Amino acid sequence: MEHAAKKAAEFRTKKLPYVDDDFQIIIEDRETFDADTWNYRMLLRRRIRPVVPEPTDDEVAVVSDGDQTLADNLRTKMLKRVSDPSELEDVVDDLLRVFVHSENAKDALRSMAPDAYEDVVRLISERLRRLRLGSRRLVGDPLDAEIESLKTAILAAVPNLDPGTADTIALGAVSDWLMRCPLKLD
Structure with a gap:
């Protein structure tokens, strides 16, 4: 503590523009926090961050060519969302890539x-069930909200999961739903 106070005083005397006049160094340790806060901070330090490479063209082709109805479902649903029909194939390819990336992320997480x-997986299944039941009532553009909501739910259930991984999984789950379930986007 004494060393920290000495260093803080040293920096204040330099009158650096980014150091406030009442700058001080505060050292916090386990005793500074209540048990719940400390446990949560330790959980976050054990962040789950799988290394997931971008999907290859071959991996995307396996999904696209494996069940053509999946890509056809994406085309049908995204045609209503893409303002320029010449971009449709790029959008379908992007969604297939997101799906494959998400599946790879889930495999790494497993x-x-x-x-x-x-x-x-449980959260994704529950959310899909809800969407299937309510798909006829969807109004406006629910996909962005659904992706964000699913990501938030995943991070609430697994708080130490890397947010980028949660985003990848949520995006892939929604891409999967677009391919497989009767969501109405019109």
Whole structure:
């Protein structure tokens, strides 16, 4: 503590433009926090961050060519959302890539943290069930809100999951739903 106070005083005397006149160094340790806060901070330090490479063209082709109805469903649904029809194939390819990337992220998560994987898969299934039941009532543009809501739910269930991984999984889940379920986007 004494060393920190000495260093803070040293910086204040330099009158640096980015150092406030009442600058001080505060050292916090475990005793500074209540048990719940400390446990949450430690959980976040054990961030689950799988390394997931971008999908290859071959991986995307396997999905696209494997069940042509999936890509056809995407084309049909996205045609209503794409303002320039010449961009439709690029949008479909992007969604297929997002889907494959998400599946790869979930596979990596399953290997790294099986409990977190189970939580994520359960949340996706619950959300899909809700969407299937309410798909006829969807108004406006629900996809962005659904992606963000699913990402938030995933991070609430697995708070130490890397937010980028949660975003990838949420985007892929919605892409999967667009291919497989009877969502009405009109």
